[in-house]
Amino acid sequence: MEVRKILVCALAALLAGVPIAAQAEQLEFDHRLYPPLKQVLDSGNSDMVAFDAKNPSRMVDLIAVRGKSAKTWTEALEIVAILPVPKVETAQAWMDIQRSAALARCPATFKVIAQDDISITYERQSPSCRAERAETGIYRLITGKRSWFQLTVLSKTPLDAAARDQWLALLASAHFK
Template sequence: MSRALAALFVIAAANPAKAEKLVFDHRLYPPLKAVLDGGDPAMIAYNASNPRYVVDLIAVKGKSASDWTEALEIIARTPAKQVRTAREWADELRSKDERACRATTLPIAEDSASLTFERQSPGCKAARAPVAITRVVAGKRSLFLLTVLFKNEPDASAREQWLALLRSARIE
């Protein structure tokens, strides 16, 4: 297992002794698997400066984590007063998107512990990508977000593979 892949599975929130871990099957999207297996540190940006909000960005297509056309962002967050559930985090994200620019949010799936939706904001310079597919997963002590960012409209096959990967995400 590459160091990059190992780093993904260590994404945990709260006290390490009580940490919940987000796991998902990265093999469901071959370009992501190739990046993780490749072990190029330039393709991954990890920010744990705030242990209550840890961010990992993986450039799936592009030159680096700062110059990509398709990326996976993973955030581990400790719940706060206003944001304790997957729905509340999704609402917070939608509110920020709406303040930044005109965006359309399309629900994809929802259950008691997770929510998946797509955001489209074509022509919005404030958005990092015009298309984003997000899954928020809630645990007992943590919230996790996986967002696939596309600077170009994804083809149907890529979209289905990413959705399968997002569906595989769970907390252990």
């Protein structure tokens, strides 16, 4: 099965697993804005994609962009869909919770890149931190009424400026359908 079909099936399963699936928002983004991601998705290599639906309130897709597989990667895109978190009203508040958790694991720097009424994009740098899966994380948190999404670019090595800009364009393209 080609990777794009797996991703579509995984996202469909993700929404089907959410108890309010008929009302769930659907997220779209332009994967072509980061050519290495497009190349992986066009390759049909299913080893580069992992889908975790064990917890129906937190569905996770991981697409390895660089590396041997979704288990052994150096750069990846993670897509997480969750139900809204009670008592967390904004993307900023969601980011603050994630920042506190990350800082409890190890020293890190955080930089907000963009923010609007329903989303926030930020970057986390955690060099030499074994508690994090990757040295660099660029996150876009998007809060809908019935679904929340976290798009995360993970890189175990520093991203070059061109790659970072392309990833940021991809994250900025994310919107509810």
